[in-house]
Structure formats: structure tokens, C-alpha cells
Amino acid sequence: MNFALSNDQKMLRDEVRKFAENELAPIAPEIDISGEFPKESIKKLAEMGLLGIVVPEKYGGSEFDFVSLAIAIEEISRACASTGVITAVNNSLTTYPILKFGNEEQKEKYLPDLCSGKKIGAIGITEPNAGSDVAAMETTAVLDEDHYILNGAKRFITNGTEAGIFVVFAYTNKELKHKGITAFIVERDTPGFSLGKHEDLMGIRATGNCELVFEDCKIPKENLLGELGQGFFICMNTLDVSRIDIGAQAVGISQAALDEAVKYSKERVTFGKPICKFGMIQNMLAEMATQIHAARMLVYYAAWCKDAGIKRFSKEAAMAKYYAANISVDVTRKAVQIFGGYGYTKDYPVERFYRDAKILELYEGTSEIQKLVIANELVR
Amino acid sequence: MTELFVLIEHRKGEIRDISFELLTCAKKIAEKENLNVTALLLGSKTDQIIDKIKNYAHKIYLFDDPVFENFNSEIYQKNLSDIIKKESPLLTLIGHTAFGMDLCPALATELNIPFSTDCLNLTFEDKKLKVTRQMFDGKLNTHEILRENPSYIITIRAGSFPAVEGNFNAEIVKLSPKETTEPEYRKFVEYIEAAIGDVDITKSDVVIGIGRGIREQENLEMIEELAASIGGVVGCSRPIVDADWLPKDRQVGSSGKIVKPKLYIAIGISGAFQHVMGMKNSDTIIAINKDPNAPIFNEADYGIVDDLMKVVPILKEKILEMK
Amino acid sequence: MDIIVCIKRVPQTAEAEVSIDSTGKSIQKDRLTFDMNESDTYALEEAVLLKEKFEGNITVLSLGYPDTDDTLRIALAKGADNAIRIKAENFENPDAFQTAQILKSVIKTINFDIILTGCIATDDAYSQIGVTLAELLEIPHAALVIKVDANEQRTHVHRELEEGLIEHLDIKLPALLTILTGINEPRYASLIAIRRAAKKEIQQLGKENIELEDLVINSVIEELYVPPVTKQVEILTGSPSETATKLAGIVKEKGLI
Numbered sequence: 010m011n012f013a014l015s016n017d018q019k020m021l022r023d024e025v026r027k028f029a030e031n032e033l034a035p036i037a038p039e040i041d042i043s044g045e046f047p048k049e050s051i052k053k054l055a056e057m058g059l060l061g062i063v064v065p066e067k068y069g070g071s072e073f074d075f076v077s078l079a080i081a082i083e084e085i086s087r088a089c090a091s092t093g094v095i096t097a098v099n100n101s102l103t104t105y106p107i108l109k110f111g112n113e114e115q116k117e118k119y120l121p122d123l124c125s126g127k128k129i130g131a132i133g134i135t136e137p138n139a140g141s142d143v144a145a146m147e148t149t150a151v152l153d154e155d156h157y158i159l160n161g162a163k164r165f166i167t168n169g170t171e172a173g174i175f176v177v178f179a180y181t182n183k184e185l186k187h188k189g190i191t192a193f194i195v196e197r198d199t200p201g202f203s204l205g206k207h208e209d210l211m212g213i214r215a216t217g218n219c220e221l222v223f224e225d226c227k228i229p230k231e232n233l234l235g236e237l238g239q240g241f242f243i244c245m246n247t248l249d250v251s252r253i254d255i256g257a258q259a260v261g262i263s264q265a266a267l268d269e270a271v272k273y274s275k276e277r278v279t280f281g282k283p284i285c286k287f288g289m290i291q292n293m294l295a296e297m298a299t300q301i302h303a304a305r306m307l308v309y310y311a312a313w314c315k316d317a318g319i320k321r322f323s324k325e326a327a328m329a330k331y332y333a334a335n336i337s338v339d340v341t342r343k344a345v346q347i348f349g350g351y352g353y354t355k356d357y358p359v360e361r362f363y364r365d366a367k368i369l370e371l372y373e374g375t376s377e378i379q380k381l382v383i384a385n386e387l388v389r
Numbered sequence: 390m391t392e393l394f395v396l397i398e399h400r401k402g403e404i405r406d407i408s409f410e411l412l413t414c415a416k417k418i419a420e421k422e423n424l425n426v427t428a429l430l431l432g433s434k435t436d437q438i439i440d441k442i443k444n445y446a447h448k449i450y451l452f453d454d455p456v457f458e459n460f461n462s463e464i465y466q467k468n469l470s471d472i473i474k475k476e477s478p479l480l481t482l483i484g485h486t487a488f489g490m491d492l493c494p495a496l497a498t499e500l501n502i503p504f505s506t507d508c509l510n511l512t513f514e515d516k517k518l519k520v521t522r523q524m525f526d527g528k529l530n531t532h533e534i535l536r537e538n539p540s541y542i543i544t545i546r547a548g549s550f551p552a553v554e555g556n557f558n559a560e561i562v563k564l565s566p567k568e569t570t571e572p573e574y575r576k577f578v579e580y581i582e583a584a585i586g587d588v589d590i591t592k593s594d595v596v597i598g599i600g601r602g603i604r605e606q607e608n609l610e611m612i613e614e615l616a617a618s619i620g621g622v623v624g625c626s627r628p629i630v631d632a633d634w635l636p637k638d639r640q641v642g643s644s645g646k647i648v649k650p651k652l653y654i655a656i657g658i659s660g661a662f663q664h665v666m667g668m669k670n671s672d673t674i675i676a677i678n679k680d681p682n683a684p685i686f687n688e689a690d691y692g693i694v695d696d697l698m699k700v701v702p703i704l705k706e707k708i709l710e711m712k
Numbered sequence: 713m714d715i716i717v718c719i720k721r722v723p724q725t726a727e728a729e730v731s732i733d734s735t736g737k738s739i740q741k742d743r744l745t746f747d748m749n750e751s752d753t754y755a756l757e758e759a760v761l762l763k764e765k766f767e768g769n770i771t772v773l774s775l776g777y778p779d780t781d782d783t784l785r786i787a788l789a790k791g792a793d794n795a796i797r798i799k800a801e802n803f804e805n806p807d808a809f810q811t812a813q814i815l816k817s818v819i820k821t822i823n824f825d826i827i828l829t830g831c832i833a834t835d836d837a838y839s840q841i842g843v844t845l846a847e848l849l850e851i852p853h854a855a856l857v858i859k860v861d862a863n864e865q866r867t868h869v870h871r872e873l874e875e876g877l878i879e880h881l882d883i884k885l886p887a888l889l890t891i892l893t894g895i896n897e898p899r900y901a902s903l904i905a906i907r908r909a910a911k912k913e914i915q916q917l918g919k920e921n922i923e924l925e926d927l928v929i930n931s932v933i934e935e936l937y938v939p940p941v942t943k944q945v946e947i948l949t950g951s952p953s954e955t956a957t958k959l960a961g962i963v964k965e966k967g968l969i
């Protein structure tokens with residue numbers, strides 16, 4: 010057994026941390042307020058090779074492993090949760106399914122642009138009437154000679170306003186239930202594809218979240234990703250990977266909250282002592298640190314499963330995502346508590362961390378859905 | 390009598406303040422150790438400079454040649470090593486300046502003389518030379534003992550010895566330089582003056598100095614607003630110029646501008662001596678820094694230990710209210 | 713053009729609490745983060761820019777403890793070709809002068825056209841190593857360089873003097889330049905470069921691998937101490953709104969608004 014990071018993982022962590030502290034953290038409060046998508050930061054992420062972390066070099070990627078991907082997302086999220094999820098979506102929800110299920114032409118056509126930041130990636134699963142219940146989706150794709158005609162709408166799409174390449178799921182055969190869902194690669198400038206409502210979010214506010222609308226949207230047949238009817242499988246397989254990164258995002262946000270809480274607890278004096286001397290504050294700090302450590306181990310372990318070639322790690326990924334999200338909300342809440350009234354103001358970043366953390370229990374499968382996955386594996 | 394040499398620094402025909410500070414330091418040590426203060430002046434058309442320093446030294450060694458008009462460490466080194474070798478002064482003092490940093494280590498190494506740089510003070514204890522220096526971003530001082538030797542070379546930080554005019558009347562001894570041709574391996578080409586910008590920070594009654602603590606270029610706006618509320622201008626520390634957030638003519642410090650406003654507010658500036666040299670003579674100094682141990686608080690009259698992002702916007706509002 | 717860059721791994725103390733350790737001669741290091749000395753990052757970037765223009769080889773060299781390998785590896789990822797660590801653990805607390813002598817002994821065995829160093833290390837703040845090293849190697853030098861414009865034989869450099877004045881020099885190669893911050897914009901290492909660098913060997917030189925002359929020590933640290941307070945500052949306390957109000961009051965009292 011070996012818990013040590015390899016040389017390249019350690020270097021990646023140190024360099025990404027430095028980059029994130031210098032380039033991302035300073036603008037995080039600002040884009041939280043404005044909701045403005047951090048385009049300049051994304052360019053810098055691309056230069057460092059952070060947009061295609063696990064993609065092979067021949068497609069323009071950095072060719073690192075999934076543990077490294079998790080470490081990078083953790084460090085980015087520690088500085089800026091919005092940028093963290095933007096990066097995670099580009100890496101594990103767009104480039105990954107194309108890399109894993111795409112054919113050679115698709116990989117050559119799309120991956121270099123996704124890795125270089127020339128085009129940003131997004132994924133469209135959720136719909137107004139289909140969230141947790143993916144198979145309830147209503148979007149359809151009908152073959153018309155050499156094109157598929159897409160109709161429907163996708164809701165809550167991260168990176169939606171900025172993305173150039175979308176992985177979109179639609180029914181090609183409703184009768185086959187979830188076996189009738191197919192994945193497609195849709196480019197932004199496809200006729201019949203438009204953007205709908207831009208969401209005003211509680212946290213991760215700078216992520217370009219919006220609705221995608223398809224009205225007789227005509228996509229070339231060769232943009233079918235994987236096989237006809239393989240969509241649901243692709244979706245679940247992709248989520249297994251991306252949930253690890255949401256776990257990593259949770260660890261990053263939590264770590265940022267703990268760092269701030271420790272610092273503040275040493276500075277704030279009440280009853281003649283810094284509050285870090287009080288047992289009840291120490292209790293919270295100790296719990297937070299332990300929760301974060303446990304979450305980080307679950308995340309790294311799930312990523313390691315993927316790297317080790319273990320076929321089925323849905324449970325491990327779900328556990329990592331569920332637990333990390335859960336403690337992240339708790340840790341950030343405690344951070345606000347330690348800050349007292351000041352924590353509830355925008356003078357300090359912990360209220361932002363608290364808002365940012367809440368999404369972790371919702372997207373890429375709510376906590377209930379994660380538990381469903383875990384329990385299903387147990388009672389299978 | 391044993392000699393104490395002081396290297397006179399001048400530029401474009403003007404003597405530089407550090408020279409008087411070195412001579413003041415020299416006088417203090419000379420009195421205690423019973424030494425003879427000799428100013429080393431390598432220059433050309435030096436009458437004015439001689440006039441200014443002759444009360445500060447027992448003797449002036451003058452090397453007069455057009456080649457000495459501009460500083461060139463190689464040619465200075467050749468002539469200085471020759472005279473130091475010949476006379477073996479107990480101590481040679483050089484300024485810890487752009488000039489001294491370029492010269493001292495090479496000169497001392499050539500002569501195999503123990504040396505130290507950027508010293509704030511020095512004393513002889515049992516024949517051993519003990520120097521005071523600063524380390525770790527000015528957060529700690531050190532005492533260091535130099536290897537025992539008949540001769541030492543030390544560079545002194547500017548501002549460490551406020552100049553006090555002496556009552557000597559220096560004997561002027563003209564020496565013929567050993568080397569007067571500029572080596573072809575290091576040739577002086579020209580001086581380039583700093584560009585002149587739209588704002589002259591040396592002319593304002595209030596200067597708001599900002600440092601790396603502002604983290605981000607966008608936060609400049611908030612500082613500009615604060616400056617506007619008081620009717621001041623914005624200056625900065627070197628990293629802000631390095632990052633291209635403000636032009637060079639806004640830099641306060643040894644390699645920037647020296648300012649003496651009625652009020653200097655240092656915001657997110659640690660207080661490195663190179664910065665402090667540019668603002669310490671301001672009438673009132675206020676520092677805002679989140680690090681209670683930042684050296685800037687040693688220079689300030691008033692301080693706030695807090696996050697500047699929180700204090701500055703409120704400060705602006707309060708000032709506008711009180712106006 | 714072959715370039716050597718001398719690098720030091722230093723504690724980041726500008727924003728950290730610095731306390732003296734039990735020996736009284738050093739600081740407590742366990743809670744500090746360490747990184748490449750600031751001006752060295754600019755020296756390295758300048759080397760990479762020169763290499764991009766002229767081709768050639770960059771060697772990064774550091775006298776340091778084993779964790780210095782991390783810093784050297786990042787230098788490899790940022791564009792250096794070879795890295796050498798001289799084992800500091802083989803020497804007893806070398807001072808700046810000794811360090812320069814040790815570096816010289818190693819550099820003697822390497823081909824180079826230019827040596828770049830930072831102009832100051834932020835920990836001990838001597839500003840000595842570069843210029844001393846040049847003298848030991850008997851090559852020309854320029855300290856505090858903020859512009860390098862080289863050809864194969866010579867280089868024009870700008871040195872920054874006080875008050876923003878610039879001294880323009882023309883120097884023959886091989887030469888040593890000490891680099892000032894702001895000369896360029898140091899890059900981050902890309903992930904691909906990190907992956908390649910992680911696999912590279914860092915040459916480890918012990919005392920037994922170096923042909924050393926008798927090392928001369930110039931100075932030893934007798935003690936570290938907290939600087940005496942020279943000017944009594946009045947710290948305003950309270951919430952940001954309270955301190956800001958007090959401060960505004962002082963500004964008004966002084967008749968400045």
C-alpha cells in the first residue's frame with residue numbers, strides 16, 4: 010500500500026496551487042457577485058494544460074491519470090469553486106465521454122479544441138421534467154437521411170452560455186426505455202440550437218449556467234457518440250468518473266473554508282482569548298479537518314480505482330461524491346459559525362463557500378441518488 | 390595610523406547622499422578605533438564633490454581621470470584593489486547601492502578580504518568585526534562575526550547613518566590611477582532616464598502606496614477612489630510595477646521615487662527597506678496590513694492590522710463623510 | 713547558447729509568522745512553505761527566453777538539501793534541460809561566500825556562455841553570490857539586470873540604478889548577470905512539461921564528487937533576534953468600520969481633508 014503522491018502528481022499539485030492562488034483566488038469574490046464567466050482564467054488554464062488533463066498528448070491533452078485530475082480540480086476549487094466546476098465539466102463530462110466512446114474522427118475533430126480552450130465543453134442530460142430520473146427525458150432525435158433532427162430542451166447546463174461543444178442525450182427510440190437513449194455531439198453554431206434562460210444561481214455563480222433549446226436542430230449523423238441506444242450507459246459511465254471530480258471540488262471548497270476558519274480563530278479575541286483556545290471551537294476545527302481528510306481519501310481512492318483499471322467503481326465514486334458533498338456543506342457551515350456574525354457578511358469569503366458547497370449535494374446526482382447507487386450495489 | 394577607507398559615490402557629476410552617510414559611519418568607528426578616515430574619490434572634474442566632503446574626512450585620495458566619470462565596476466575594482474592592497478585599511482566602506490552591489494563582492498573576493506553586505510551597523514569586538522544585518526523580509530535581525538583579518542570590506546544600507554557633518558579639513562592627495570582604460574569586456578554605453586508620466590508622485594501632499602497585498606489589478610480602482618477622496622495620488626511598491634499594473638514612475642523606493650508627502654498610506658506593503666527608503670521621511674505614515682509583524686509597522690505612526698479589502702472601501706466612505 | 717541558472721529554495725516569509733528556533737541562529741521551518749527564490753524565477757525565465765532565441769542548453773544548479781529537488785524539478789518543467797543539486801548536507805551551514813566557492817567548483821566543469829542568478833535571496837538578503845561567483849570564475853558581470861539583449865559573442869544589458877535610472881552596458885560573453893524582478897513574466901509549468909520533468913534525473917553531487925579548494929568562510933551568524941522597535945506605532949483596533957472611522961478622524965485632524 011502506498012499513500013504517497015508520485016513526483017508528477019506532487020509537482021502538479023504544487024504548480025496548480027500556486028497558479029490558483031495567484032490567478033484564480035483574487036477574482037473569485039468578484040465573479041461570484043457579477044456572475045461573469047471567467048474567460049481569461051480559462052485561457053490560462055488551457056495554457057497550463059488543465060482543460061484536457063487525462064487526454065493523451067496526441068489529441069492535445071496532458072496525459073495525466075485520474076488521481077491527478079482530482080488533485081487539479083481540488084486545488085482549483087480551493088481558490089474558486091466556479092472555475093473548479095467549469096474545469097471539471099470540460100474534463101470529465103465532455104472530453105472524457107468523447108475520449109472513451111468517440112470514434113477516431115470525433116476524437117481528432119473535437120479533443121484538440123477542448124484541450125486548447127478554443128472551444129469549451131458542456132453536457133446536456135437534465136431537462137425540465139427529468140433530473141434524477143434521467144430516463145424521463147423528453148428530447149428526441151429522429152434520423153432524416155444523413156442527419157438527426159433534435160427537438161427538446163436541456164436545463165441547468167454548466168458552461169452552457171460559453172461552450173462550443175455539447176454532449177447531448179436524446180431518445181432515438183422511446184419504446185426501448187433507457188436503452189433507446191443516444192448521445193450526440195452538438196456544436197454551438199448548429200442551426201436550430203439556441204440558448205434559453207440564464208440561471209441566477211445561489212453559488213458557483215460564474216459558471217454560465219443556462220438552458221439549451223433544440224428546435225428542429227439538424228446534426229450530422231456522424232456526430233452520434235458511441236452507438237445507437239448506448240446513451241444511458243455512456244451517461245452513467247461518465248457520471249461515475251465525473252462524480253470523483255465533484256468530490257474533489259468538495260474537498261477543495263472545504264479546505265478553503267478550514268484554512269480561513271483556522272486563521273480567523275487565531276485572530277478573533279473574545280473573553281480575553283483568541284477563540285481558537287475555546288474547546289468548542291477546537292471541537293469544530295478538529296471535526297472539520299477529519300471530515301476533509303476522510304473525504305479526500307475517498308476521492309483519491311475512487312480515482313485510484315479508475316487508474317488501476319478496476320471495472321466497476323460506481324459505488325466508490327458515489328461514496329466519494331456523497332460523503333465529500335455532505336461534509337462540505339457541514340464544514341462550510343461550521344466555518345461560518347466560527348466567524349460568528351462576520352461569517353454571514355460578504356466581508357469574508359466563508360458565506361460564499363457555504364453557498365458554493367450546497368450545489369455539491371445536488372448536481373451530478375443528488376445525495377439521495379448517490380445513496381441509491383450505493384445501496385443498489387449492496388443489495389444487488 | 391591605520392586607515393578607514395570610504396568609497397565616495399557619485400553619478401553624473403553629483404555626489405550621492407550615501408557618501409555622507411558612509412562618512413558619518415566612518416567617523417563614529419574611527420573615533421572608537423582610532424583610525425584615519427580617508428575618502429576615496431575616483432572621478433573627473435571633482436572640485437565640487439571635494440568641497441562637499443572635505444569636512445567629513447581626514448584625507449581624500451583623489452584619482453582624477455575622465456574614465457571615472459561614469460561608474461564601471463571593473464575599472465573601479467582595478468584601482469581600488471591596488472590601493473587597498475598597498476595600504477591595507479582596517480575597513481573599507483561602500484554603499485549597499487546599485488553601485489556597491491555590483492562592485493563589493495568582486496573587489497573583496499579578488500583581494501581575499503572578508504566582507505559582508507547590506508549592513509545596518511558594525512562594531513569591533515576583540516578585534517573581530519561584528520555586523521548587524523536583516524534577514525527574512527526584514528522580520529529578523531542578525532549579528533554576524535566576520536573571519537578575523539587585517540582588512541575588511543563592508544557595504545552599508547542607505548539610511549542607516551543619518552549624515553552629520555564633521556569638522557575635519559581633509560588633506561587632498563592626488564594619486565595616479567593604475568588603470569584608466571575601460572576594458573572592452575564591459576563597456577558603459579549610456580544612462581537612460583526614467584520615462585516621465587502624467588502624475589508626479591513627489592509633488593503630492595498625500596500618497597497612497599499600494600503593494601502586492603492588493604492581489605489583483607482590478608482592485609486598483611478602489612485605491613484610486615480612496616486617493617480621489619483625500620485628494621492624493623497613488624504610488625506603489627516594486628511588485629506592482631513588475632506586474633505592469635502601474636507605470637514605473639509610480640514606484641516608491643530605492644529604485645523608484647523618493648517621496649516626502651504630508652501623509653503616506655501604505656496599503657498591503659510589507660515594508661522592505663528598499664521601499665521604506667522611498668517614503669520614511671513622510672510627515673505622517675499610516676500602514677494597513679493584515680500581518681501584525683510586517684516591518685512596515687516599524688515605520689508607521691498609525692496602523693490597522695486587517696484585510697485591506699475590508700478597510701479601504703469603508704475608509705473612503707468615512708473620509709467623504711467627514712469632508 | 714549554453715546557460716547556467718543558479719537557484720535557491722527559500723522559505724516564503726513575506727506574509728508568514730517567522731520565529732527563531734532553539735539554536736537562536738536559525739528559524740523554525742516546519743510551518744513555512746518553501747519555493748524558488750523570487751528573483752531566481754525571473755533568472756530562469758530569462759534563460760528560457762534566451763534558449764528560445766538561440767537554442768542551447770540550460771543547466772539549473774542549486775546547493776541545497778534534498779527537498780531542493782522539488783524546486784529543481786519545477787525548473788526542469790519550466791524549460792531547463794539539466795538539473796544539479798549539490799548536497800548541502802555535506803557542508804556545514806555554508807555562508808554566502810562558501811556557497812559561491814562551491815558553485816564555482818561545479819560550474820568549472822560545465823560549458824556555458826551565460827550564468828544567470830537572482831539578484832538577491834529573500835531569506836539571507838546578501839546580494840553577494842552572483843558577483844562573487846563571477847569574480848571566482850574570472851568572467852565579467854553585471855548586477856541588477858532588467859534587460860538582456862544578447863548575440864552569440866556579447867550582450868547589451870540594462871542595469872537598474874536608484875530612482876529608476878538605467879545604466880546601459882555592453883558586455884562580452886561568457887558573463888554572469890544577476891537578474892532583478894520584473895525583467896520578464898515568469899511562466900507556470902505546463903502539465904506536459906511537469907510530466908516530462910518528473911521523470912528526469914536530478915544529478916546529485918556530494919562533496920566527494922567535487923574538486924574543492926580550501927573553503928574560506930567569511931561570516932558566521934552569532935544570533936538572530938527580533939528587530940528592536942524604533943518607532944512606536946499606534947495600532948487602531950476594532951472592526952473594519954471602527955478602525956476606518958478612527959483613521960479618517962486622524963486624517964481630518966491633521967488637516968488633510
Ligand SMILES: Cc1cc2nc3c(=O)[nH]c(=O)nc-3n(C[C@H](O)[C@H](O)[C@H](O)COP(=O)(O)OP(=O)(O)OC[C@H]3O[C@@H](n4cnc5c(N)ncnc54)[C@H](O)[C@@H]3O)c2cc1C
Nearest residue numbers: 132133134135139140141165166167371372373374375377
Ligand atoms: C448549478 C447546477 C448545475 C448543473 N449542471 C448540469 C449540467 O451541466 N448538465 C446537466 O445535465 N445537468 C446539470 N444540472 C442538473 C442537476 O444534475 C439536477 O438538478 C439534478 O440531477 C437533480 O435533478 P432535479 O433538479 O430535476 O431534481 P429532482 O430529480 O426533481 O429531485 C428533487 C428531489 O427529489 C429527490 N429524489 C428524486 N428521485 C428520488 C428517488 N428515487 N429516491 C429518493 N429521492 C429522490 C432528489 O434527491 C431531490 O432531493 C445542474 C444543476 C444545477 C443546479
Ligand SMILES: Cc1cc2nc3c(=O)[nH]c(=O)nc-3n(C[C@H](O)[C@H](O)[C@H](O)COP(=O)(O)OP(=O)(O)OC[C@H]3O[C@@H](n4cnc5c(N)ncnc54)[C@H](O)[C@@H]3O)c2cc1C
Nearest residue numbers: 600601602626627642643644645657658659664679680697
Ligand atoms: C535592487 C532592488 C531594488 C528594489 N527597489 C525597490 C523599490 O524601489 N521599491 C519597492 O517597493 N521595492 C523595491 N524592491 C523590492 C523589495 O525588496 C520588496 O520585494 C518589495 O518592496 C515588496 O513589495 P510589497 O511590500 O508590495 O510585497 P510583499 O513583500 O509581498 O508584501 C505584501 C504585503 O501585503 C500584505 N497583505 C497581503 N494581503 C493583504 C490584505 N488582503 N490586506 C492587507 N494586507 C495584505 C502582506 O501581509 C504583506 O506584508 C527592490 C529590490 C531590489 C533587490
